[in-house]
Amino acid sequence: MTILVPFEYFNERMSDKPYTVYMVNEDNPNKSGYIQGYWECTHCGEGTQFRFFDDSRFPYYQAKCPKCRKDFLAKDDTDWED
Numbered sequence: 001m002t003i004l005v006p007f008e009y010f011n012e013r014m015s016d017k018p019y020t021v022y023m024v025n026e027d028n029p030n031k032s033g034y035i036q037g038y039w040e041c042t043h044c045g046e047g048t049q050f051r052f053f054d055d056s057r058f059p060y061y062q063a064k065c066p067k068c069r070k071d072f073l074a075k076d077d078t079d080w081e082d
């Protein structure tokens, strides 16, 4: 089961307004060791900001679309060479 916990995120380098980030299976935004980014649902295409704490399936993260409520896998394709 995948649980989404939304919170208001503010990063002045990314946006001039707070926006909603969905934490996956975690309700503490102060917990360290996360990856955060933007992924699109593989079912309906809805784009969502996620914060993942469980990297046991790296580079895949268990996600859930807040729009269609279906689970999908988000792939971390960050280019670490940069």
Ligand SMILES: [Zn+2]
Pocket: 041, 042, 043, 044, 045, 046, 065, 066, 067, 068, 069, 070
């Ligand atoms: Zn969806």
